[in-house]
Amino acid sequence: MKAIFCSHYASPEQLKIKEVSTPVPAKHEVLVKIHATAINDYDWGMVRGKPFLYRLIFGLTKPKRPIAGMELSGVIEDIGEDVTKFKKGDAVYGDISEFGFGSFADYIAINEKALVLKPEDMSFEDATAIPHAALLAYQGLVEKGKIQKGQKILINGAGGGVGTFALQIAKMYDAEVTGVDTGEKLNNMKAIGYDEIIDYKKENFTIRGERYDLILDAKTSQPTWAYLKALKPKGKYVTVGGTAGNLILFGLSSGLLSVLTSKKFLLLALQPNQGLDTINQLYTEGKIKPTIDGPYKFEEIPRLIQYFGEGKHTGKVVINLSK
Ligand SMILES: NC(=O)c1ccc[n+]([C@@H]2O[C@H](COP(=O)([O-])OP(=O)(O)OC[C@H]3O[C@@H](n4cnc5c(N)ncnc54)[C@H](OP(=O)(O)O)[C@@H]3O)[C@@H](O)[C@H]2O)c1
Known part of the structure; x- marks a missing residue:
């Protein structure tokens, strides 16, 4: 072969x-x-x-x-x-x-x-x-993030595998979804239904004054405390991956930030293939593609x-x- x-x-x-x-x-x-x-x-x-x-x-x-x-x-x-x-x-x-x-x-x-x-x-x-990206998105938003109907959600690394599934899952919950990414992907992201798009090379979403109920991060491009400003009170931040340095910082600071503030900082360890029956169902119903x-x-x-x-x-x- x-x-x-x-x-x-x-x-x-x-x-x-x-x-x-x-x-x-x-x-x-x-x-x-x-x-x-x-x-x-x-x-x-x-x-x-x-x-x-x-x-x-x-x-x-x-x-x-x-x-x-x-x-x-x-x-x-x-x-x-x-x-x-x-x-x-x-x-x-x-x-x-x-x-x-x-x-x-x-x-x-x-x-x-x-x-x-x-x-x-x-x-x-x-x-x-x-299997990989859909479950990172599903386990991140639904199982860790406990997404609720009508929430305001931000996806960082929004144009990649995880982000494009996460958008569809968030839309099932009637969420208002902002996507952060860059380059030619921004046009595609508009086409697939993001409500708002931010080019991370032009703007830092953590300091523009908008606050979100839930952030799903495929890139962890900033130190953990930077996300505090972008979360509403009781907001949740869930990372699925990113640079080693920022993930180490996350490991060191997330517990403390979750205790000291009303916000939650969570890391998803993917359970491979766990939940594919749900994804199969959503696919068959035409809710996910x-x-x-x-x-x-x-x-x-x-x-x-x-x-x-x-x-x-x-x-x-x-x-x-x-x-
Ligand atoms: N939690 C777990 O158990 C587990 C297991 C396996 C993998 N993972 C992780 O899960 C993630 C998989 O994501 P994926 O498949 O969606 O990756 P992907 O397809 O590469 O998408 C990531 C997107 O993020 C964009 N990006 C890069 N730097 C950024 C920044 N500073 N701010 C915002 N967006 C940025 C990339 O665009 P440009 O590069 O063009 O900038 C790309 O479009 C990876 O981080 C991987 O390491 C986690």
Whole structure:
């Protein structure tokens, strides 16, 4: 099978397509023929070995697993002897990051727990765009943020994967939603329904005098205390990710700020694939639809990882392996 092979840490554009042997599923694994995959922050970090902290997970001097990719949709072609959840021919999708990486390839053998059944009315391209970003948005807004009807909400990093799902979830609660991002994405953000848009390169939303009931942050671009000014009394701030420095500051200061003020500062640790049944339902009812950048061809993955890392995409960057 063909795979995007990462033998050493380097710029994504140096990645090569290589012929490798098709894996054989172990007892609890299924062999999936991959139909579509997507690019994520982990891929950008994993192939470059940056930030350095990632090397503690991915390998100190070179990647332990030479194939990146953590979201996929596809069809099960073979199953291990102890597999109970699926049968050959099932169409599946999922965020596989809890069990490994390797979706930038024709096939993957992965623990059955990493996958769920794909609804029939969901395309393979939509399915691969959903698990990671939709659940960061859902778990962030609904489970951590306890979003309420009619709230005033701000999404920081609003044009990316998480933001474009978060907008749709917030709109189900009739929220008034402001999105913060930059560049060409701002036009797309208007088109998909943000009520107000702020270009973070021109304006700092924390000091413009507006206050929000709930802030969902995919970037944590400022120190924790900066957000105090942008929250209403009893407002909540939920971060799903961002720069290591600001996340460390967040870890050190969020507890204290939550105790000393009437505002809450919360960090989401994603539970991969937890809640996909709800997302499937919302998709089938037409309430949620991924914003897809692409679909692109398999050969383009190295270029696309760079494109993703430079933040040029809107929504989810999707690759269709049969293109
Ligand atoms: N909590 C968890 O358990 C968990 C697990 C996995 C991943 N994550 C994190 O979840 C996040 C995933 O977000 P995503 O998929 O939506 O990423 P994404 O698609 O890269 O979107 C992030 C957006 O933020 C924009 N941005 C960059 N700097 C900004 C700033 N200073 N202010 C406002 N916006 C800014 C980017 O645009 P430009 O780059 O063009 O500026 C981009 O459009 C990542 O931070 C990832 O590390 C969390």
